[in-house]
Amino acid sequence: MLAAVLRGGELTLQTSLRSWRALSSIAYNGSYRLLKSPPLVSLDLLEDWTRRVDQDHLENVAIPKTSNQLTAALIDGKTIAEEIRSEIADEVRRMKSSIGKTPGLAVILVGDRRDCQIYVRNKILACEEAGIRSEVEELPESCSEDEILSALKTFNENPEIHGVLVQLPLPERFDEGKILSRLQLEKDVDGFHPLNMGNLALKGREPLFIPCTPKGCIELLLRSGVEIMGKRAVVIGRSNIVGLPTSLLLQRYHATVTVLHAFTKNPETIAREADIVVAAVGMPNLVRGSWLKPGAVVIDVGTYPVEDPSSDHGYRILGDVCYEEAVKVASAVTPVPGGVGPMTVAMLLLNTLESAKRFYDFV
Amino acid sequence: MLAAVLRGGELTLQTSLRSWRALSSIAYNGSYRLLKSPPLVSLDLLEDWTRRVDQDHLENVAIPKTSNQLTAALIDGKTIAEEIRSEIADEVRRMKSSIGKTPGLAVILVGDRRDCQIYVRNKILACEEAGIRSEVEELPESCSEDEILSALKTFNENPEIHGVLVQLPLPERFDEGKILSRLQLEKDVDGFHPLNMGNLALKGREPLFIPCTPKGCIELLLRSGVEIMGKRAVVIGRSNIVGLPTSLLLQRYHATVTVLHAFTKNPETIAREADIVVAAVGMPNLVRGSWLKPGAVVIDVGTYPVEDPSSDHGYRILGDVCYEEAVKVASAVTPVPGGVGPMTVAMLLLNTLESAKRFYDFV
Numbered sequence: 230m231l232a233a234v235l236r237g238g239e240l241t242l243q244t245s246l247r248s249w250r251a252l253s254s255i256a257y258n259g260s261y262r263l264l265k266s267p268p269l270v271s272l273d274l275l276e277d278w279t280r281r282v283d284q285d286h287l288e289n290v291a292i293p294k295t296s297n298q299l300t301a302a303l304i305d306g307k308t309i310a311e312e313i314r315s316e317i318a319d320e321v322r323r324m325k326s327s328i329g330k331t332p333g334l335a336v337i338l339v340g341d342r343r344d345c346q347i348y349v350r351n352k353i354l355a356c357e358e359a360g361i362r363s364e365v366e367e368l369p370e371s372c373s374e375d376e377i378l379s380a381l382k383t384f385n386e387n388p389e390i391h392g393v394l395v396q397l398p399l400p401e402r403f404d405e406g407k408i409l410s411r412l413q414l415e416k417d418v419d420g421f422h423p424l425n426m427g428n429l430a431l432k433g434r435e436p437l438f439i440p441c442t443p444k445g446c447i448e449l450l451l452r453s454g455v456e457i458m459g460k461r462a463v464v465i466g467r468s469n470i471v472g473l474p475t476s477l478l479l480q481r482y483h484a485t486v487t488v489l490h491a492f493t494k495n496p497e498t499i500a501r502e503a504d505i506v507v508a509a510v511g512m513p514n515l516v517r518g519s520w521l522k523p524g525a526v527v528i529d530v531g532t533y534p535v536e537d538p539s540s541d542h543g544y545r546i547l548g549d550v551c552y553e554e555a556v557k558v559a560s561a562v563t564p565v566p567g568g569v570g571p572m573t574v575a576m577l578l579l580n581t582l583e584s585a586k587r588f589y590d591f592v
Numbered sequence: 593m594l595a596a597v598l599r600g601g602e603l604t605l606q607t608s609l610r611s612w613r614a615l616s617s618i619a620y621n622g623s624y625r626l627l628k629s630p631p632l633v634s635l636d637l638l639e640d641w642t643r644r645v646d647q648d649h650l651e652n653v654a655i656p657k658t659s660n661q662l663t664a665a666l667i668d669g670k671t672i673a674e675e676i677r678s679e680i681a682d683e684v685r686r687m688k689s690s691i692g693k694t695p696g697l698a699v700i701l702v703g704d705r706r707d708c709q710i711y712v713r714n715k716i717l718a719c720e721e722a723g724i725r726s727e728v729e730e731l732p733e734s735c736s737e738d739e740i741l742s743a744l745k746t747f748n749e750n751p752e753i754h755g756v757l758v759q760l761p762l763p764e765r766f767d768e769g770k771i772l773s774r775l776q777l778e779k780d781v782d783g784f785h786p787l788n789m790g791n792l793a794l795k796g797r798e799p800l801f802i803p804c805t806p807k808g809c810i811e812l813l814l815r816s817g818v819e820i821m822g823k824r825a826v827v828i829g830r831s832n833i834v835g836l837p838t839s840l841l842l843q844r845y846h847a848t849v850t851v852l853h854a855f856t857k858n859p860e861t862i863a864r865e866a867d868i869v870v871a872a873v874g875m876p877n878l879v880r881g882s883w884l885k886p887g888a889v890v891i892d893v894g895t896y897p898v899e900d901p902s903s904d905h906g907y908r909i910l911g912d913v914c915y916e917e918a919v920k921v922a923s924a925v926t927p928v929p930g931g932v933g934p935m936t937v938a939m940l941l942l943n944t945l946e947s948a949k950r951f952y953d954f955v
Contacts (some may be wrong), residue, residue, distance in 0.1 A: 406796050423797055430789055430840070431832050433769050435868030459855045462864075467792050467843065479794070480830065480851060485862065486841060487850040492822045499824075499848065 247488040252283065263316050263447055263579060270435050301559040303526070304453050306445070313448075314359055317578050321360040324582075324591055329369060332585035333397045334392040334418070334577070335384040338398045340370040344534055349396050349575045361581055362389065368463035370400055377403070378411055385413040391588050392418030392581035397470065415588070418580040420444075421470060430477045438580045443475040445572030446507055446528050447482065453561055455505065455526050458483040463503035465489045465549065466510040471530055476506050496520070506559075508549035518554030527555050530569045546570075626679050626942060627811055633798050635844050664867040664922040666889070667816050669808070673934035676811075680941050683722040687945075687954055695830055695948035697755045697781070697940070698724040699748040702740060702766070703733040708759050718937045721950035724944055725752065733763055740766070740860065741774055748776040754951050755781030755944035760833065778951070782941040783807075784833060793840045801943045808935030809870055809891050810845065816888050816924055818868065821893055826866035828852045828859065829873040836892055845943050859883070865920040869922075881917030890918050890925045893932045909933075 325331055332354055338349045343355040349365060351545050356363035366380040377395070384393045393416045409421055417425060420438035428436040450457060462484035468473040476488045484505065500506055500520040508516045509530035521527065531549030548565030555562050561568055586592070641658045663672040688694055697719055701712045711729060719726035723793060741756070749754040762768050772784055776911065780788060783801035793801035825847035829835040839851045847868065852859040863869055863883040871879045872893035894912030911928030918925050926932055949955070 234855060234942075351925030398799040423788065423794055424787045426788030426793055430793055430836060432788055432830075435784055459857055461857075464873070467795075469796070473795075483853070483855040485850065485852060487848065488847060490846070492846040493848040494822055494824075498802065 238365055252257070254379065261319045263313060263320070264444075264451075268355070268435055270433055271319040279403070301527075301556040302453075302561040303562050304449050304526075304563045304568060306563055307447065307571045308574040309452055310445075313572075314355065314578060316377035317327075317361075318359045320582060324586070324589075326589055327361070328342055328589055330589050330591070331360065331362050331582050332389040332392070333385070333387075334362070334394070334581045335364045335366070337366045337368065337380050337384075337395045339376060339403070340366045342398075344398045345398075347458075351574055353576060356581075359578050359582075361578060364390065367398070371459070372562070374403060374408070377408055381408070381411050384419055385411075385416065387529075388588075390416065391585040392416055392577075394419045394520050400551070401438065402498040403551060416584060418577060418584055419470075421475070421578070426469075426474065426477075429474055429481075432481070438584070439478065439576075440470060440474040441576035441580065442530060442569060442573045443478045444470045444576045444580075445569055446475055446530065447478055449484065449528060449563060449572060450526065455561070459583065460484050461502055462486045462505040462507070463489055463500045463510045465506065465516065466530075468509065471509040472507075475509065475530075477506075479505070495533075509548050512549055514549070514551040516550040516555070518551065518558045521555060521558040523558055524560045527559045528569060529565050531565060532570060555561045594650070598750060607677075607699055608658070614934055626676060626683070627807075627814075630903060631798055633796055635846065639939050642753040654808040657719065664890075665816075665924040667812050667889075667924050667926045667931060668810055669926055669931040670814065670929075672815055672909065673938040675731065676935075676938045677941060680724075680938070680945055681722045683945060687952075688723070690953055693948065693952050693954070694723065694725050694752075695755070695944050696727070696750075696753040697757070697944045698727045698750070698753045700729045700731065700740060700747075700756070700758045702731045702735060702759070704761050711802075712759050713856045715937055717943055722824060722941050724941060727753065735778075737766060737771070740771055742770070744774050748774075748779065752949075753779065754948040755779055757782045757940075777948060779881065780946055781940060782833075783837070783943070785842075789832075789837065789840075792844075793845070796885075800941075801947070802841065803815050803837045804834060804939035805834045805872075805932060805936045806841045807939045808932055809838055809893065810841055811933070811939070812926060812935060813868065813889065818924070820868065823847050823867040825849045825868040825870065826852055826863045828863065828871045829837070829893075831872065835870075837871065838893075839910075842868070842870070850897075875910050875912055876911075877908035877914040879913040879918070881914065884918060884921040884933045886921055887923045888921070890922045891932060892926050892928050894928060895933060 321332060336349050338345060343445070353363050353365060368376055368380065370498060381393065384390045387449035393403065395408060395414055397405065399408065414422055414437060418438055419438060426435040427437055428434040429439060456481065462479045464472050464479065464486065465474040467488050467490045472488065473513060476486050480486045487499055489499060493499065494517055497520045500516065501522050503522060503525060505526050506516065506521060507528045507530060511531050513533045514529070527550055529548035529550040531547070533547045534544045535547055536543065537545040546566045550562065551560065552564065623641045657683045676903065686693060698713060701708060716728060717725050731739055731743065734832065734844070742861065744756065746872060747753045756775055758775070760768065760772060761770065765921060774787065776786055777787060781801055783803035785801060788799040788801055792802060795815040822844065825842045827835050827839040827842065827849060830851050830853045839849050843849045850862055852862060856862065863879065864885050866885060868889050869879065869884060870891045870893060874894050874896055876896045890913055892911035892913040894910070897907045898910055900908040909929045913925065915925065928943050
């Protein structure tokens with residue numbers, strides 16, 4: 230499992246193993262059995278510029294070469310997420326039979342945004358399937374801040390609830406930062422609390438929860454055999470909930486990360502230098518084939534619903550990446566839907582499970 | 593003062609002014625009178641990819657052009673820091689005469705590392721000069737963790753102390769993260785607490801304290817008239833105390849930031865794309881002239897003491913940048929010493945002053 234980050238030679242190996250052993254004694258390392266991704270502090274490496282990983286070595290572990298005929302591999306998030314969810318269900322059963330306890334997730338949904346309702350419904354269905362208890366508090370668009378905070382307080386205090394999330398975005402008039410800061414840190418399964426974010430950013434620190442979408446992106450890369458260390462990674466978009474934490478996480482995996490945003494000059498030129506491109510803007514087809522280096526690995530986080538009467542639900546979801554063009558240039562691409570989306574839900578279940586295990590001190 | 597970040601057009605202007613006004617009512621915005629840098633949340637901009645700042649516009653505010661004959665301007669951190677320290681002294685006097693109170697800084701110094709002793713001495717001298725009370729707790733190399741924590745507790749509880757810092761690095765056997773986490777958040781004038789770091793990273797959030805060196809780097813750029821928004825910035829080194837927070841801060845100023853580290857392939861090629869280079873590795877002459885784009889602005893954070901019997905103190909300080917080569921390529925460079933170092937000390941005084949103003953609710 231650690232092999233992916235241990236190719237920097239002896240120095241790297243020793244550092245990682247030391248951290249890894251130190252963490253073995255911590256109760257919350259259970260999730261690493263389910264995921265390819267190790268504890269973050271085990272990724273920390275000595276910053277020794279006199280012993281830089283040499284270039285030739287890195288060439289050896291490069292992303293597969295491409296030809297003009299290549300069609301990119303599809304990174305099948307749906308199937309990977311189903312595998313993980315099945316393992317989570319096993320673990321929930323083991324917990325139930327061992328200590329008679331079940332993880333619980335609470336969701337607060339404010340207003341009647343169609344997309345938010347769909348996301349929440351999907352999360353609840355996924356909980357049911359994994360054997361995780363769930364509760365939803367639906368509040369009308371017209372509710373007061375006090376009503377949201379009161380619902381939050383109830384869930385914070387409920388010992389049968391181990392994860393609480395406020396479905397974002399909230400209606401504009403609410404102060405999201407203020408509301409999220411009332412969420413009990415130990416139940417912040419979305420990982421959006423600034424203390425979690427700080428611990429995600431800082432070497433030597435381990436956040437209680439890694440935000441679900443970034444965690445899912447990394448897992449897709451690892452399970453697809455993509456080397457991250459030493460690679461150029463570009464994250465397009467810098468939202469607090471996806472772009473920023475994804476860039477911090479990729480950096481902890483020792484990618485050389487550049488974050489592109491709306492004020493970036495020539496984003497396509499910079500993106501074209503990247504071995505790994507994560508697009509998280511929410512603008513359909515922003516990333517064209519010309520934005521990609523041949524052989525790049527592309528993770529498309531974008532989800533943009535557009536009306537489509539011919540579809541089952543009356544709409545369909547578009548990503549940030551022009552898929553038809555990307556498959557001709559990239560070595561691997563996540564589809565939308567069926568890429569990052571299912572992974573986000575799986576990571577939410579996993580964060581909830583881990584939170585419950587920590588709460589009950591169940592290893 | 594806001595002009596530097598307001599050149600993105602109407603949209604930008606409105607967003608920034610809204611945030612700015614919202615912050616005007618917060619007690620701790622006092623420091624923005626002394627600095628060019630506004631509250632971070634006033635930098636937050638709508639991520640609207642349909643209205644990207646156009647390239648031509650950005651060309652107009654580019655860094656000055658260079659010729660082969662050019663010798664880079666020297667960014668005189670020493671003089672800028674003296675100006676700021678003199679303004680801090682004025683403000684300390686005003687506080688004393690208005691409410692009879694004086695800001696207080698406490699420093700915990702463990703062991704007998706020569707460089708740490710010098711840094712602490714410089715901080716204490718700077719406090720005296722600005723009229724800030726200071727206390728130093730010197731503990732021997734052989735002290736226990738409990739002794740450090742006990743000193744920390746005493747300072748945390750002392751209402752006349754408004755800033756506490758533990759001089760880093762601690763001797764290796766100590767768990768820095770654990771010790772720093774005991775520091776009272778409201779007195780964390782170094783800004784190293786993970787909650788501060790999360791608030792530095794997240795749009796819409798304002799940390800209680802911005803770490804001193806990154807804050808000093810930004811101030812040098814702003815006072816030198818260097819546009820940050822839309823520029824390519826490269827931060828070389830990703831330490832928790834300099835590289836990481838500097839990259840987060842530059843990103844909040846809307847630079848397109850790439851962090852280079854020891855596992856980066858071809859760092860010189862990437863650095864050569866940057867308009868702004870911040871070097872914070874601690875390896876003398878790592879950054880050669882060939883690493884720089886003509887006209888780049890170079891901030892050298894490196895401080896590496898080498899023995900030099902011919903010097904007054906028996907040693908001299910080297911930076912990360914090969915100064916002789918850099919001045920032939922860059923448009924502006926900070927010297928070492930006399931660049932970032934004095935700014936770090938000035939920012940520490942400012943953070944301490946601001947902390948005291950917040951404590952006494954003194955505007």
